Amino acid sequence: MGIRTTVSGPPKSQFDVFRIASQQRIEGAASRAVHREGRRAVSDIRTAMQSARLGRLGKAIDSTSDLDKGRVHRRGRSSFSVSSAVHLRTRSERTIGAIESYTAGAEISPRRGRWLWFATDEIPKLTGSGKRKFRLTPELYRKNGLEAKIGPLVFVRSVNGSPLLVVKNATVNQGGKPRSAKSRLKKGGLPKGQRAKDFIVAFVGIPRTARAARIDVPAMMESARQRLPETFNQEMRKG
Structure with a gap:
């Protein structure tokens, strides 16, 4: 069945x-x-x-x-x-x-030359306008007319041998405002609100730096x- x-x-x-x-x-x-x-x-x-x-x-x-x-x-x-x-x-x-x-x-190394240059608080940190602002370098300092506004860069060594770029016979803000360096007037006088300074350190150079x-x-x-x-x-x- x-x-x-x-x-x-x-x-x-x-x-x-x-x-x-x-x-x-x-x-x-x-x-x-x-x-x-x-x-x-x-x-x-x-x-x-x-x-x-x-x-x-x-x-x-x-x-x-x-x-x-x-x-x-x-x-x-x-x-x-x-x-x-x-x-x-x-x-x-x-x-x-x-x-x-x-x-x-x-690790950041210089592309041209021996040194990486960093602007001090005496001069502008950036240059350019709008979206085209760049970190200030000696090359841009010269290219963007800051030699006429502040003064030409001169290479020197600090007391410990570190490389510096300085501006001689510049002026800075009387109240200590940072990034205020200016050149003297054409006849050697001081711009309003500025005081004379024998030299300012514009850039400090280092051979390389590491970024974590x-x-x-x-x-x-x-x-x-x-x-x-x-x-x-x-x-x-x-x-």
Whole structure:
């Protein structure tokens, strides 16, 4: 004696519809999760740079994701991948070099000549205007007309042998205001509010300097990676 049973259920086409809908829901949640964490990583990096007093340097950092590009990388029927990347959106060598040094550390050596020159508090720290402001160097000092406004640079050695660039017969603010050096008047007189000074130290030279990393980007990226599972679950619950 035998028993025959028949199990009935929805047709295969309905299972296919369910499978496809589930796959799309999972892909969508994953795409949104990696997109969110990429944007959050950028925000964390920018905030850290502001806290480290790096000005607007963080604006050069951005992220892009497969969600931005409207794509999912599929492998077969059920396997897929989506990603988000944090990147620099500038080609400026100056900006790229600054970000690399502040995030990975760097040893800075002079590109031309023997010395790295740093402006003292007697002269302006920056030169230029608007967005085109640059750290003042002896080359820019001469190029931007500061020899006429303050005086020509003269190379000397300090008592300990360190290289200096000084300006002779300059004037400084009577009240001690920093970065106020000016040249004498054409007939040798003093500008209003200034007092005479035999010489001022305009630049101090060093052979090289090391810059320690101030922003731990790998740690922030690892935090984003660890948050991904919960962010994915949040996106799945949104449905």
